[in-house]
Amino acid sequence: MADIRQQDMTADAATNPQQPAVIYRKDYAPPGWYIPKVALEFMLGLSETKVTAHLTLQRNGDHDRPLALDVDNVLPDSIMQNGQPLTWREEGGQIIVDGAASGAVLTIYCTVQPDQNTTLMGLYASNAMLCTQCEAEGFRRIIPFVDRPDNLSVYTVRMQGDKAAFPVLLSNGELTESGDADGDQHYAVWHDPWPKPSYLFALVAGDLVANRDSFTTMSGKPVDLAIYTRSEEDSARTGHAMKALKDSMRWDEQVYGREYDLGVFNIVAVSDFNMGAMENKGLNVFNTRYILADQDTANDGDFDGVEGVVAHEYFHNWSGNRVTCRDWFQLSLKEGFTVFRDQSFSADMNSAPVKRIEDVRILRAAQFPEDAGPLAHPIRPDSYMEISNFYTATVYNKGAEIIRMMATLAGPDNFRKGTDLYFDRHDGEAATCEDFVVAIEQGAGLDLSQFRLWYSQAGTPQITTNLSFDADSGTVTLTLKQSLAPTPGQTEKKPMVIPLKTALIDADSGTKSHEDILVLDQAEQSFTFTGFTAKPVLSINRGFSAPVTVHSPSDPAALAHLVRHDDDSFARYEALQKLLTERILADVAGASDTAIADADLVALFGALLADERLEEAMRAELLTLPSENFVTEQQAVMQPLKVHAARQALRTLLGQTLADGWRAIYKRMASVPFALSGAAKGARRMKGLALAYLVAGGADDAAQLCYDQFAAADNMTDRQSALMSLASLDDPLREKALSAFYDRYQGNALVIDKWFSMQALSTHPDCMAHITALRGHPDFTLSNPNRVRALYGALAGNPAVFHDPSGQGYAMLTDMIIALDATNPQTAARFIPPLGRWQRYDDKRGGQMRAALERIRAVDGLSKDTTEQVVKSLG
Structure with a gap:
């Protein structure tokens, strides 16, 4: 969180003994003793x-x-x-x-x-x-x-x-x-x-009980592998993690030429853990959430999470351990690079287009709001009070996007030359972000002088586009402008280097032309294309080649054309997300005539439902509405309850008008047997989405349909998706299913975490009362971070409940933060950001959120973890 009101903070520290000192990157000096x-x-x-x-x-x-x-x-x-x-x-x-x-x-x-x-x-x-x-x-x-x-x-x-x-x-x-x-x-x-x-x-x-296996490296060296858990029952659920480990070791050899360097690699699963996992050399310690998985207790997201986190921690052996960071300001050196590596691995193991969409969705849900709020900081910060507060989406996820842009600019072969140079040059050293950039620069033959601004400037670049057509010359001109809003401590920003994968799509046939990477490195640039007889449709930031927000003139017909014809999966997804976001915002503003009409949207969804060429996982991504939080972030003054109502109304419309289509695909997907293949996981994803739309559409048999799926399910994905939909219904079957779920899994902490979260995330009219009751449940405890995140993370992630006009949601979160800070400040501090965006809301909500932050700040003996987050959030 770079240079955030440094002068004010320094003065404040003199009068407020609770406020920790600020540590600056510019003051780095090597240790006096080794x-x-x-x-x-x-x-x-x-x-x-x-x-x-x-x-x-x-x-x-x-x-x-x-x-x-x-x-x-x-x-x-x-x-x-x-x-x-x-x-x-x-x-x-x-x-x-x-x-x-x-x-x-x-x-x-x-x-x-x-x-x-x-x-x-x-x-x-x-x-x-x-x-x-x-x-x-x-x-x-x-x-x-x-x-x-x-x-x-x-x-x-x-x-x-x-x-x-x-x-x-x-x-x-x-x-x-x-x-x-x-x-x-x-x-x-x-x-x-x-x-x-x-x-x-x-x-x-x-x-501990060990699941043992072995791996032979590319040079023929045997490595003993073991995953340790607390019981034989848990050990039986580590097979997927072991496979992920071996796949990771093989992939790192093939893609980066990195071989494991010890004769043993151990993993231990721990139930009480602040983080997801830790890459300690030769002895990784994991939160049980990212190790234990089987058909009965883990959903498909859990399986993917285990695979990704196991890979992430293993890849740290080189990008973090053999080459570590010189100081904590360089945290993204190891984390951003390793997130990029684990994302690439997961894309290779599964559907690359779907994985890219998932990565972007996470970035937009966590990092874009961070970039636009009081906790904004560059991926290489300039100052901090408590380093544990810098394990952020900016350092990790945006850091990965900066590495991805370098890989895009270099191309795969040259990027590999750059990473080889980096590993060979700095093996056994504590390096800096600059060391990495220099290695890519020299290995790939690039000039990254201006590109380095990504390491020092906070914020999400905003790109505006204008596409004009000259019929006489057959020339298309694309004009791009970039801007970067002020962030705390940074009022003046310079133009960034932004690689934008772009193509032009014929407005009639849908054929693609002029696909290229346009490098925007000035405040405004124009690019010309010739040989056109009509104005094409712009497809830009294909594959999300840069972590930016693109603003184009609103044109529902052009966006629908991209949804139907663009051959870039992310571009299709992006076009439909924009259509849906604009429609929800128009409904909130009472200006529906400016967005896509009901009939056109229903026709578009219907075509996607019937498109036999789509893999089911991609179909599900396309047909999923943008989240309430994402849509709300697009508003100048955020109105979460109005967005919630408009989004729910749109779900109801699509659920009702396409009920036959949802029911048909639901039945078809229900016949797909359980497997961990991409096709089977996609079928379960689509099955759960179809059920959710049927529920939203008010199908007469909605509750029974959910309960029947819940009762007959042979896997957690189907069981949980059914219960999630049922949890939002005011029906006796809701309590029957929730009780059956609890009784079946009582004693399995990870699954009971799901039980807490599903109730706290529901749209049930009494959700606030349910959360209040869950706080006093015998299985709830503040001593386990997973359980705290299961309940209070869900509360903060349920906008209609968290932002209730009574302020009760804010009060609940505040009470928890104060109580938890006394015992586990690192976990407590991570719940401050939901309150920290108070300036983006109306006066009433903003005032309630600010008052909550002030109440936390007034606590005697508040930790420096939480103090830093509160002070910066208050501004």
Whole structure:
């Protein structure tokens, strides 16, 4: 969140002791001391773990500054150097050690209490298991350390604990020694030969079950693979994750030439986890949500999520581990690049067009609003208060789009040359975003001087188009203009380099011509095309070649023409989304005569329903209405309830007028047997969508149709889609199905998360009351991030409920944030953005949201995670 009111924030910090200091990228300096070797000894216990750290010291340069070690919530019991005690003092989040000598071995003794660590950062207990999460700054909660990415160390770890409590002892690298110790104890020694920063350290100890397999690398080296879970039942649900791991390893060799570099690769699934997963070298720790999947308990989105996240964390072995980031301002160096890699992998494993649409939908749902709000920041920020707040859609998803644009400009072969140069040049180093750009520039033979603005300028570029036709010369002229609105701390913006894949579509035949990549790098540019006898239709930003918003003159007929004839799947999808968005907004404004008419829209949907050439997953994407949040974002003053009503009315129209078509395709899709093939997943997606339209259209048998599908389903996708539709109906079958679902899956935390979310996301008239009741349900807890996200993430994602005029939705979220901040500030802070867009709403709602933020800010002892988000949101 770059340069956001820096002067005001600095002044405020002097008068508000709760406000954390701001850290600036311009102030980066290498560490005064390095620690090239680390030997750790753990005497494990849930309530108390003794840690002994032997740190080999290396002074960086000729200076006399004392050794400063970062620390958070743990202080040394004692510090020794070469057998002699040293004095130390605590000072501003560090301990200063007097008398430390370069080349000496510093020994630090610490005691930590894992079962008291509710932040889930550092070493903590989860269901009688010990595990760690050290990114970004969790290692300093285990021992005092030079806890920053540019301090690379070789680690040796000895773990000892009770055999019965901790039969499995895991850490980074490879197992070098294990055996029995005193009494009922045993030990294991792990050594990681690859230097790594402390944020990649990992330790897991517990009673675990392993699903084992193996992989042979392209050079013939065998690798032992294992996925650890808490039970045999969970282990049986790891087959899909194991397949994804092996597919990822093979793909990275084929596409990037990157081979795995250890003899073992372990994954551990943890139920209490703030993030999705963590790429610790050789020992990935995962949220169970992204490991456990089978036909009965996981829907198709879960299967895709497991595949994508497993790939993401594995790809980090090179783009994040072997080449890591120099400082946290460079976070997108590893995350943006790796998201691009996992997106490309998933596109190759599944339907590439559908995957591209999914990626863009996520970008627009999370990142575009971030770019347009008080938390806007470049993908390489200039400042922060708390680094955990920068694990954002901008750093990850927009970061991936910047890499994609470079790949587009370079072409596949030259882009590969650039990535090869990057990996070879910076292997074993802590690099910067600039290092990556230089490698692509030199490897691909590009000049990316102006392109670098994508790393420093926040905001989403707005592109306006004008297509004119000169009948006398047969010339078409396309004029493009770009603009970038001011964002916090950045009032003046320069033109960006924007690659726009473009084609012209004949207005009669639908044939394509002049397909090319137009590079817009000025505020305004014109491009000419010859050989036309009539004005064509513009197809622009095909494949979403750039993360921009394109504004073209509204022409429903031209958009419908693209839906029917464009051969670019994303362009077809985009055209229909624009048609639908314009129609909903026109209905809100009472200006329906400016948008596509009912009959034309019904005819278009009917044609898509009947088009036998479409794969079902693509058909479902085309026929899905834009989300309420996306449509609302297009309004100058956001009106969520009016958008909700207009969108629901449109769903009802399409559900009623095309009822026969929906019912026919529903029956056809119902005959497709379960499989994880693209065709079978597409059939289930289309089946669920058809059912939803029948429900929206008020079919007489809607509730019974939902319940029958729910009761007969042999997979979670069908069961959940039926229950999701039924949850919005005021019918006795609703409660019957919800009770049956709960009874069947009680005790399965991930599935019960779905049970909470489906009710909180429903359009049932009593949804607010349902959410209120769910807050007091015996299975609800604030201690598990997945459960919190299941209920409160759904609340914030249900506009008609969250933005209820009473302000009750805002109050619910605020109460939760305040309560959760006391125990898990990292998770609490991530719920601030739904309140942070208060300036985009009417005075009443905006005032309620601002008051909620002020109430959070007034809490004594508020964490710096939440404080930063609140301060920036208030402006």
